[in-house]
Amino acid sequence: MELAGESAAPSPEFRAGLAVSARPAALQGARFGEAPKDSEPVCLGLDLGFRDYEDSLRIQDRIVARRKCGSLPDCLLFVDYPPIITLGRGGKREHLLAGPKDLRKRSVRVYPAGRGGDITYHGPGQLVVYPVLDLKAWHRDIHRYLRALERCLVEMLLDFGIPSETLPGATGVWVEGRKIGAIGVRTSSWVTSHGLALNVNTDLRYFDLIVPCGLVGRGVTSMAAQLGRPLELSEVRSCFIRHFARAFGRSFRVADREETLIESWPEESDFPHRQ
Amino acid sequence: MPSNVIMPQMGESIFEGTITKWLKNVGDRVERDEPLFEISTDKVDSEIPASASGILKEILFPEGETVEINTVVAVIDDQTGSVPDSEESGDTVSPRESEQAPGRDPKPEAVDPRRGLRASPLVRRMAQEEGIDLREIEGTGLGGRITKRDILNYLSEREQIAEVTRPLVQQAQEGLGPAPSDQDEIVPMTAMRRSIAEHMISSRRTSAHVTSIFEVDMTAVLRLKEAKGDEFARREGFKLSLTPFFVKGVADSLKDFPILNASMVGNDIVYKKDINLGVAVALDWGLIVPVIRQAQQKTLAGLARELADLSHRARQKQLSPDEVQGGTFTLTNPGVFGGLIGTPIINQPQVAILCVGAVTKRAVVINDAIGIRSMAYLSLTFDHRLIDGAVADRFLSGLKARLEGWSDKIF
Numbered sequence: 001m002e003l004a005g006e007s008a009a010p011s012p013e014f015r016a017g018l019a020v021s022a023r024p025a026a027l028q029g030a031r032f033g034e035a036p037k038d039s040e041p042v043c044l045g046l047d048l049g050f051r052d053y054e055d056s057l058r059i060q061d062r063i064v065a066r067r068k069c070g071s072l073p074d075c076l077l078f079v080d081y082p083p084i085i086t087l088g089r090g091g092k093r094e095h096l097l098a099g100p101k102d103l104r105k106r107s108v109r110v111y112p113a114g115r116g117g118d119i120t121y122h123g124p125g126q127l128v129v130y131p132v133l134d135l136k137a138w139h140r141d142i143h144r145y146l147r148a149l150e151r152c153l154v155e156m157l158l159d160f161g162i163p164s165e166t167l168p169g170a171t172g173v174w175v176e177g178r179k180i181g182a183i184g185v186r187t188s189s190w191v192t193s194h195g196l197a198l199n200v201n202t203d204l205r206y207f208d209l210i211v212p213c214g215l216v217g218r219g220v221t222s223m224a225a226q227l228g229r230p231l232e233l234s235e236v237r238s239c240f241i242r243h244f245a246r247a248f249g250r251s252f253r254v255a256d257r258e259e260t261l262i263e264s265w266p267e268e269s270d271f272p273h274r275q
Numbered sequence: 276m277p278s279n280v281i282m283p284q285m286g287e288s289i290f291e292g293t294i295t296k297w298l299k300n301v302g303d304r305v306e307r308d309e310p311l312f313e314i315s316t317d318k319v320d321s322e323i324p325a326s327a328s329g330i331l332k333e334i335l336f337p338e339g340e341t342v343e344i345n346t347v348v349a350v351i352d353d354q355t356g357s358v359p360d361s362e363e364s365g366d367t368v369s370p371r372e373s374e375q376a377p378g379r380d381p382k383p384e385a386v387d388p389r390r391g392l393r394a395s396p397l398v399r400r401m402a403q404e405e406g407i408d409l410r411e412i413e414g415t416g417l418g419g420r421i422t423k424r425d426i427l428n429y430l431s432e433r434e435q436i437a438e439v440t441r442p443l444v445q446q447a448q449e450g451l452g453p454a455p456s457d458q459d460e461i462v463p464m465t466a467m468r469r470s471i472a473e474h475m476i477s478s479r480r481t482s483a484h485v486t487s488i489f490e491v492d493m494t495a496v497l498r499l500k501e502a503k504g505d506e507f508a509r510r511e512g513f514k515l516s517l518t519p520f521f522v523k524g525v526a527d528s529l530k531d532f533p534i535l536n537a538s539m540v541g542n543d544i545v546y547k548k549d550i551n552l553g554v555a556v557a558l559d560w561g562l563i564v565p566v567i568r569q570a571q572q573k574t575l576a577g578l579a580r581e582l583a584d585l586s587h588r589a590r591q592k593q594l595s596p597d598e599v600q601g602g603t604f605t606l607t608n609p610g611v612f613g614g615l616i617g618t619p620i621i622n623q624p625q626v627a628i629l630c631v632g633a634v635t636k637r638a639v640v641i642n643d644a645i646g647i648r649s650m651a652y653l654s655l656t657f658d659h660r661l662i663d664g665a666v667a668d669r670f671l672s673g674l675k676a677r678l679e680g681w682s683d684k685i686f
Contacts, residue, residue: 116318
């Protein structure tokens with residue numbers, strides 16, 4: 001891997017800033033179902049750890065830039081957020097119900113997000129996954145991509161005994177009319193970013209601050225609310241990875257230590273000159 | 276040379292996109308593959324890279340506008356003034372060519388770089404609202420400028436011309452027919468159906484459709500297929516059908532009649548270098564026309580392989596957009612359903628389409644004796660604006676001779 005190869009050893013601050021290397025166990029514990037096949041393209045799993053939104057977007061951008069020029073394989077990014085509200089491109093400000101005072105009191109920050117879809121909430125207890133895939137090698141079809149993500153979630157939820165469904169015209173995954181998984185995607189030259197957020201143990205009260213995805217009159221739910229008990233996030237994550245790997249025909253590999261030191265990548269190689 | 280930037284197709288079921296942001300201004304320098312604009316479809320925002328390097332000369336749709344796929348949305352001028360490489364700009368980005376994607380209603384372009392067409396903002400807006408392609412209008416203003424009166428004249432003319440065809444699509448849309456009763460089932464058309472419907476009507480409006488019919492004796496081909504069929508299946512892993520023979524025959528015959536492998540662009544005839552054969556594949560949910568590229572260079576076995584692969588993937592919904600674009604001639608084969616003769620509609624911007632009827636045993640007179648032969652009707656629908664009847668018939672008779680005296684090897 002030439003990712004961080006040439007660069008000098010990362011400074012201690014950088015290393016400390018990366019929760020990634022601190023907890024690879026969460027990914028390593030993933031159950032893969034079957035051994036990776038050599039013929040399948042690799043999908044690299046990167047755990048960004050607990051981060052604020054701007055930070056995670058910055059890293060995502062760098063990964064997308066590298067994916068575009070082919071210096072990274074397809075990636076699956078995992079990130080944990082403090083309570084935040086993000087507003088997609090199609091988002092309407094009036095779907096934010098809470099006033100600035102309210103938001104400050106609950107220390108929820110609001111960010112614009114360069115993805116499709118409306119407003120959504122992210123926070124602890126949520127499985128947030130950002131697949132960075134080159135769709136040029138996967139059907140070149142963004143609708144198909146959305147449907148595949150939805151199916152991954154539906155199948156995964158079924159493994160936990162939660163029957164869910166997708167609704168035409170309302171991208172996302174629903175349990176008895178309440179939203180459990182939200183999807184909002186961006187592509188740049190067919191390389192995807194952003195992705196999905198699944199409520200696992202999410203504190204659903206935060207959703208009172210918004211009209212989720214701009215859909216009025218529909219509630220939200222979480223896996224914990226459906227099952228009546230909290231779940232181990234890492235277990236949900238492994239299960240998702242398994243379904244994702246199958247749906248997209250990828251063999252999953254956890255990023256090694258060097259690969260996870262994203263912040264030490266030399267800046268200039270994010271934008272290599274192209275003929 | 277100016278090159279057109281088009282609204283890309285982001286998926287099989289996606290027929291339009293909303294421009295959310297222009298990342299460059301008119302006059303800016305852009306590099307090929309550099310993000311040029313952003314579009315949004317459903318839950319996905321996409322950044323679209325520039326298709327060429329140069330100066331962004333014109334932005335044709337503002338932010339917030341929803342535009343059908345393959346519509347020209349901007350023009351990039353590379354400022355070299357060189358003749359376009361026919362593969363690069365001549366074939367893939369010319370505005371006419373972009374219309375071949377089914378379902379594209381001709382949308383206006385304010386400027387045609389080739390003819391330096393000019394119109395005021397008012398005229399452009401009128402054209403856009405009425406769905407007029409400005410290139411179709413002869414400007415009578417200063418320096419060929421299209422005036423408001425030109426548009427109004429054109430509109431009244433178009434109404435007269437379109438009277439025959441208009442009711443077909445519009446009746447369905449506006450519900451002009453008898454009101455449906457309670458027992459009737461009302462199902463909205465799928466996007467694919469709508470796009471086929473629009474494409475059919477717009478093709479009828481564009482070309483002067485004429486059909487010529489020949490009868491061909493397929494006995495020799497069938498004998499060869501029987502003799503070599505088992506060996507072929509063993510080697511290739513799938514059954515040899517008759518379609519590859521027609522594809523090969525057409526590709527070879529088109530070499531002799533390049534006018535049938537051409538397009539009309541304004542007042543020019545564009546002869547296509549490659550023979551890219553579209554072959555219609557019927558699906559349970561509609562129809563799709565995958566394209567065999569550079570068919571003129573391929574062997575019968577190669578064509579058969581590609582055909583099998585394309586039609587298989589078409590049924591699996593796994594074709595990429597570029598596999599159904601860029602066709603220069605189309606072959607349709609209703610014979611597989613038993614149809615004897617068809618008079619198909621031309622797949623724009625092509626100028627001809629061949630329809631192969633069912634191969635059936637018939638009593639025919641050969642040298643004053645009656646024999647049993649395997650016969651099929653070949654009908655060629657061609658655009659009479661560009662192709663004379665004599666040319667079409669010479670093409671068909673050449674194809675007939677090729678098929679009847681099949682001499683090419685299978686392997």
